[in-house]
Amino acid sequence: MSESGLAPVLPAQWRWWEDGAHDGITNMATDQALLATVRPGAGTWRWYGWSRPTVSFGRNERTAGRFPPDGLAAAGLDAVRRPTGGRALLHWRELTYSVALPLPAEVPWRRAYDAINSMLLGALTALGLPARLAGAGKPVMPDGPVCFDLPAEGEITVDGRKLVGSAVWRQGDAYLQHGSLLLHDDQGRLASIPGAPSPAPPAAATLGSAFPHHADHELRRLVYAATHHALAGIGTVTPFVADRAWDSVLALQHGHFASPEWLWRR
Numbered sequence: 655m656s657e658s659g660l661a662p663v664l665p666a667q668w669r670w671w672e673d674g675a676h677d678g679i680t681n682m683a684t685d686q687a688l689l690a691t692v693r694p695g696a697g698t699w700r701w702y703g704w705s706r707p708t709v710s711f712g713r714n715e716r717t718a719g720r721f722p723p724d725g726l727a728a729a730g731l732d733a734v735r736r737p738t739g740g741r742a743l744l745h746w747r748e749l750t751y752s753v754a755l756p757l758p759a760e761v762p763w764r765r766a767y768d769a770i771n772s773m774l775l776g777a778l779t780a781l782g783l784p785a786r787l788a789g790a791g792k793p794v795m796p797d798g799p800v801c802f803d804l805p806a807e808g809e810i811t812v813d814g815r816k817l818v819g820s821a822v823w824r825q826g827d828a829y830l831q832h833g834s835l836l837l838h839d840d841q842g843r844l845a846s847i848p849g850a851p852s853p854a855p856p857a858a859a860t861l862g863s864a865f866p867h868h869a870d871h872e873l874r875r876l877v878y879a880a881t882h883h884a885l886a887g888i889g890t891v892t893p894f895v896a897d898r899a900w901d902s903v904l905a906l907q908h909g910h911f912a913s914p915e916w917l918w919r920r
Contacts, residue, residue: 663769665755666889667696670882675703678710678734678745683907685830686737688754690903692828697755698894699885701878704745708732709844712740712821716920723918725848735917738832740821747838747870749861749877757829764808766829767822771808773888774818774833777880778810783864785812812859835877836860837870 676684681702688698709731711717717735721742726733731744751774757766771787778785788809810818819834839858844850861873868876885891910916 663757663761663765664773664888665695665697668885668889668891669696669698669894670885670891671698671700671894672878673700673702675705677705678708678732679908679911681750682710682734682736682911683904685752685754685832686907686911687900687903688752689737689823689825689828689830690907691897691899692754692756694756697753699881700752700754700894701881702750702752704748704750706732707744707746707840707843708734709847710743710745711735711917712742713738713823714920715739715741717918718920720850721847722849725850729843729847731843731847733917734911735919736821736832737911738821738823738830740819740832742844743819743834744840744844745834746840747836747862748840749835749837749874751833751835751881753829753831753833755829756827757824758827763822763824763829767820767831768808770831770833771810771818771820773884774881775810777877777884778817780880780883781865781876783812783817783861785810785817787811788816812864815857815859817859817861836862837873838862 673684681704684702685700688700707730709721709726711721711733713736721733723733753770755766757763775785775787788807788811806820809816809820817835821832823830836858837860839860841858845853861877862870865873882891
């Protein structure tokens with residue numbers, strides 16, 4: 655395969671995890687634990703959901719003066735800060751994925767980002783979705799508009815509207831990418847947070863509007879199957895099995911993401 659293809663960046667062995675719905679702290683701790691335990695030559699693709707409506711903030715996003723804790727509580731929203739970058743995003747009726755994989759220091763993170771997005775785009779277009787990758791535009795700053803306000807370069811869109819919100823982080827020779835595929839557009843609830851200055855973002859593209867005759871659980875199964883098929887075209891895909899150290903690594907990360915010092919660090 656050419657240097658611009660998937661094989662040089664994406665590993666040939668994959669662990670596949672169809673996880674359930676969890677609170678925000680557990681979800682972010684799990685993804686960070688996957689990043690911390692990346693194996694040479696193997697990646698992990700995890701799908702999961704959210705047990706409560708939760709706002710996640712980007713790793714370096716400023717929250718002070720923008721998202722008051724009492725306002726979030728009054729709106730009935732939990733909050734968590736991601737290990738990845740990007741901007742505020744409301745998680746609720748969506749399909750969320752994380753990808754953790756090895757990435758040597760000499761390989762630009764952008765190559766992994768583009769390879770993952772291209773693979774996911776292929777899976778979605780195979781379902782008949784008229785999706786495409788967003789072209790270059792103005793840089794999206796971490797303290798700018800909320801996540802679904804504008805697509806960043808390389809994100810998946812439908813009719814110019816963002817379908818998948820993406821965020822990444824690199825830690826040594828390991829790489830983590832988050833992605834949220836909206837089943838329904840709940841992002842307007844960010845504007846209802848008392849004291850928050852965020853205007854309602856433009857309407858986002860959703861799987862529910864693209865496939866109006868499918869129930870949410872049917873869309874989940876379709877997307878999971880299409881993504882699994884795409885991964886199998888790269889290499890071997892086996893179910894995720896936690897090793898002996900998993901529980902201790904997860905517990906350590908859970909404590910970190912539960913810390914108010916981390917959540918309100920900026």
